[in-house]
Amino acid sequence: MITFRDVHKQFGEREVLKGITFEVPEGQILFILGTSGTGKSVLLKNIVGLMQPTSGQILVDGTDVTRLSEEELFPVRRKCGMVFQHPALFDSLTIFENVAFGLRKHYPEYSAAQLAERVRECLSLVYLSGVEDKKPQAISYGMQKRVSLARTVAVNPRILLFDEPTTGLDPVTTRAINDLILELSRKLKTTSLVVSHDMQCALDIADQIIVLDMGEIVARGTPEELRKNPHPLVRDFLKEALDAETAS
Amino acid sequence: MKDIFVQLEFVTWQSLPVILFCVCFAAVVTIIESSFHMKLVVQNDALVPGFAALLILRELGAVVSALLLTSRVGAGLAAEVGSMKITEQIEALKMLGIDPVRFLVVPRFVACVIGGFLLSLIANLVCLYCAMLVSEAKLSYSSGAFITSMRAFVTFQDLVFACLKGACFGAVIPLVSCYFGFRCKSGAEGVGLATTNSVVVSSVLIIVLDFVLTFLFSHFY
Amino acid sequence: MLKPLLNVIDDIGECLIFLRLILRTAYRSPCTWESICEQTWKVSVQSTPTTALAGFFVGAIMTVQFTMQTKAFGALGYLGGLSTSATVREVGPLLIAFLLSGKVGAYTSAELGTMRVTEQIDAIRCLGANPIQEIILPRFLGIVISSFFLLAAGLIMSIFGGMLMGSVFSGINPEEYVRHIPTIVTQFSIGNGLFKCLVFALILASVCTYKGYSATGGAKGVGRAVVGTAVMTMVGIVVFDWFTSLLSETALNLFREGV
Numbered sequence: 001m002i003t004f005r006d007v008h009k010q011f012g013e014r015e016v017l018k019g020i021t022f023e024v025p026e027g028q029i030l031f032i033l034g035t036s037g038t039g040k041s042v043l044l045k046n047i048v049g050l051m052q053p054t055s056g057q058i059l060v061d062g063t064d065v066t067r068l069s070e071e072e073l074f075p076v077r078r079k080c081g082m083v084f085q086h087p088a089l090f091d092s093l094t095i096f097e098n099v100a101f102g103l104r105k106h107y108p109e110y111s112a113a114q115l116a117e118r119v120r121e122c123l124s125l126v127y128l129s130g131v132e133d134k135k136p137q138a139i140s141y142g143m144q145k146r147v148s149l150a151r152t153v154a155v156n157p158r159i160l161l162f163d164e165p166t167t168g169l170d171p172v173t174t175r176a177i178n179d180l181i182l183e184l185s186r187k188l189k190t191t192s193l194v195v196s197h198d199m200q201c202a203l204d205i206a207d208q209i210i211v212l213d214m215g216e217i218v219a220r221g222t223p224e225e226l227r228k229n230p231h232p233l234v235r236d237f238l239k240e241a242l243d244a245e246t247a248s
Numbered sequence: 249m250k251d252i253f254v255q256l257e258f259v260t261w262q263s264l265p266v267i268l269f270c271v272c273f274a275a276v277v278t279i280i281e282s283s284f285h286m287k288l289v290v291q292n293d294a295l296v297p298g299f300a301a302l303l304i305l306r307e308l309g310a311v312v313s314a315l316l317l318t319s320r321v322g323a324g325l326a327a328e329v330g331s332m333k334i335t336e337q338i339e340a341l342k343m344l345g346i347d348p349v350r351f352l353v354v355p356r357f358v359a360c361v362i363g364g365f366l367l368s369l370i371a372n373l374v375c376l377y378c379a380m381l382v383s384e385a386k387l388s389y390s391s392g393a394f395i396t397s398m399r400a401f402v403t404f405q406d407l408v409f410a411c412l413k414g415a416c417f418g419a420v421i422p423l424v425s426c427y428f429g430f431r432c433k434s435g436a437e438g439v440g441l442a443t444t445n446s447v448v449v450s451s452v453l454i455i456v457l458d459f460v461l462t463f464l465f466s467h468f469y
Numbered sequence: 470m471l472k473p474l475l476n477v478i479d480d481i482g483e484c485l486i487f488l489r490l491i492l493r494t495a496y497r498s499p500c501t502w503e504s505i506c507e508q509t510w511k512v513s514v515q516s517t518p519t520t521a522l523a524g525f526f527v528g529a530i531m532t533v534q535f536t537m538q539t540k541a542f543g544a545l546g547y548l549g550g551l552s553t554s555a556t557v558r559e560v561g562p563l564l565i566a567f568l569l570s571g572k573v574g575a576y577t578s579a580e581l582g583t584m585r586v587t588e589q590i591d592a593i594r595c596l597g598a599n600p601i602q603e604i605i606l607p608r609f610l611g612i613v614i615s616s617f618f619l620l621a622a623g624l625i626m627s628i629f630g631g632m633l634m635g636s637v638f639s640g641i642n643p644e645e646y647v648r649h650i651p652t653i654v655t656q657f658s659i660g661n662g663l664f665k666c667l668v669f670a671l672i673l674a675s676v677c678t679y680k681g682y683s684a685t686g687g688a689k690g691v692g693r694a695v696v697g698t699a700v701m702t703m704v705g706i707v708v709f710d711w712f713t714s715l716l717s718e719t720a721l722n723l724f725r726e727g728v
Contacts, residue, residue, distance in 0.1 A: 045591070048594075048595055050591050050594060050595070070594075070599065074597055077594070077595055077596075077597050078597055080595070081595070082591075082592070082595045084588040084591065084592055085588065086587045086588050087587075088587055088588040088589045088591065088592040089589070089592075090584075090589055090592075090593075091437075091589075101593075101596055101598070102596035102597065102598075105596060105597045105598050106596075106597060148592075151592075151596075155596070155597075265473075266700060266704060269704065269707075270703070270704055270707040270708075273707045273708055273710065273711040274563075274707055274710070274711075276711050276714075277559060277710050277711045277714045278559070280711075280714045280715065280718055281555070281558055281559045281714060284558070284718065284721075285551065285554060285555065285653075299538075302534075302538065303534075303555075303560075306534055307530065307531075307534060307560070308560070311564065312563075312567075312707070315564075315567045315568075315703065316700070316703055316704075318571070318699075319570070319571065319696070319699030319700050319702075319703050320696065320699070320700050323575065323692075323695055323696040323699050323700075324692075324696050326692070327689070327691075327692025327693065327695065327696055328692070330688075330692060331688055331689050331692060334688060401538075435583075435587075435688060436582065436583045436586045436587060436687060436688040436690075436691045437579075437583045437691075438688070439579075439688040439689070439691050439692045440578075440579025440580065440582055440583050440691040440692070440694075440695060441579060443575060443579060443691075443692050443695040443696065444571075444572075444575040444576045444579050444695060447571035447572075447575045447695070447699055448519060448568070448571045448572045448575070451523075451567060451568050451571045452519060452522060452523065452568065455522075455523050455526045455527065455530075455564065455568065456522075456526055458526070458530055459526045459529055459530050459533075462530050462533050462534065463533055463638070466533055466536075466537060466638075
């Protein structure tokens with residue numbers, strides 16, 4: 001579904017990605033873990049063409065997205081839904097308009113009633129109702145996150161990209177969002193790529209995990225395989241997750 | 249005390265290139281425009297230097313440099329203090345037993361008042377010099393003739409008033425910016441809003457204050 | 470010493486490239502009329518009080534200044550004409566545009582900068598929309614249109630301000646003041662003033678959209694964008710003030726020679 005082939009990305013002198021190669025098979029949830037500032041978000045933005053890699057190939061469904069123009073990227077972006085680190089809701093629009101924004105673009109043939117129906121449906125997917133007419137500032141941060149999830153799934157993407165979906169959230173909301181990611185991925189049969197530094201939830205819901213350090217892949221495998229990985233960074237990540245597990 | 253000098257360097261020295269660049273252009277425009285008016289009213293260029301010098305000293309020099317200072321220093325201050333506020337640095341200062349107003353506002357205030365005075369002085373002189381060069385090139389005035397004509401219109405008093413104006417405008421800028429900076433709400437939006445507000449309010453205040461001062465000074469001529 | 474200079478040149482170049490992008494988008498995929506009108510309305514409502522106030526005071530200041538001079542020549546009668554002419558042709562557009570750059574420019578770049586750093590612009594792109602077309606273009610056109618009219622309105626206010634001060638401070642009654650305006654202020658002067666307003670509006674719109682759109686780095690980045698906008702617009706305005714004055718002078722000379 002998504003294939004990275006020796007992807008490099010440089011910002012001036014600084015090399016952020018140093019030859020990343022991996023593949024996400026269809027229908028799977030892949031977690032990319034790493035400490036802050038190791039180029040995880042950059043990696044994600046390369047997939048949908050918000051950034052271009054310095055060299056290397058990124059295939060989405062067999063098309064190389066690295067050298068496409070803004071217009072050519074349109075069909076690719078239609079396939080991908082991206083959930084940003086910030087909720088990134090348009091604060092001049094109501095929740096309804098936010099969720100409907102992508103729908104209007106991708107399904108211009110929808111009638112007003114169909115549109116409203118679809119918006120309601122998407123909001124109920126993330127367990128929200130009755131907030132359609134509110135502005136983003138008027139609801140809590142956790143709810144904003146969920147609206148942003150609803151906005152992303154509204155256009156029926158086959159690939160979901162999450163950029164640190166749980167950063168800055170309390171444990172309860174984190175759990176809720178994680179459950180949502182799992183549930184949505186299974187229910188909508190999407191391929192998901194999640195960038196995170198939360199080993200715990202990666203172990204819980206991922207099919208595959210990749211650990212990134214200083215722009216390089218240092219470990220990869222299923223959660224079970226990773227539990228046995230001797231790499232010091234992986235151990236560090238695991239320690240915290242296992243501590244939490246024993247504590248609960 | 250050291251803070252004051254650091255701030256003074258920021259306010260005066262670093263703003264100097266931009267301000268000088270702008271007042272030079274303003275000087276050229278003033279010459280062009282006043283020669284236009286003089287031709288219209290008295291049919292010759294005889295009074296251009298005096299008229300231009302008057303416009304520069306009494307009005308443009310101080311106001312233009314103050315407005316530029318607002319955008320550079322005022323907006324910068326609001327953004328700086330605002331960022332400190334939302335990253336809880338202000339609270340941290342309070343916890344350390346340091347009065348944030350004393351620590352942040354006072355040095356900036358003093359620096360801006362002195363800086364406003366100095367900048368106004370330098371800007372006016374450079375602007376006049378520039379005007380002299382332009383009128384020499386464009387209207388073929390010798391520098392002597394320019395000065396003679398100028399002396400008929402303006403006195404040393406005008407320069408003093410211009411500098412006083414500069415100092416007053418300088419005082420407005422940090423007060424307004426720090427006020428909005430301290431009241432900054434969280435997030436990128438908050439900082440943007442604080443910066444915007446401080447620019448708007450201080451430039452309006454400068455224009456209003458300019459009117460008041462002009463009115464006040466007009467009684468001394 | 471060379472580096473800041475190069476940075477400035479970089480900035481100007483990028484701003485021009487951005488302007489080209491906006492214009493190309495306007496040509497290829499124009500935005501809706503509603504969105505332009507909405508932005509125009511928003512900017513106008515926000516900034517009318519500021520510009521009106523500024524215009525009023527600028528007019529008043531110029532009158533006070535000119536009163537002292539014209540009195541010395543015993544030509545107090547010319548006061549209305551002279552101060553209006555100076556305000557409309559030169560001081561008015563300059564100072565009012567300065568204020569507007571603080572109000573409209575800073576506000577817009579803060580707004581766009583916030584959208585940029587909270588990834589709203591990336592979200593628009595991901596949802597398959599063109600942010601230049603959806604967000605930038607309506608704002609750009611809205612600012613150009615409304616700034617032009619706001620500046621013009623500010624100039625009209627400056628006449629009122631001057632008139633009021635004329636009667637309060639210099640004892641010229643409003644009728645007398647207004648009567649001398651047409652003798653000195655020609656259509657050409659007004660055209661010149663309006664042309665300046667248009668040029669300033671264009672500078673303002675392109676700088677603030679460019680700076681806001683290219684903001685990076687969280688809340689601090691937004692602050693930086695706003696400061697950058699304010700400085701760059703003001704410098705741009707002063708430079709183009711000179712340029713338009715020169716242009717209009719040349720045009721006037723050509724015109725006179727032609728006659």
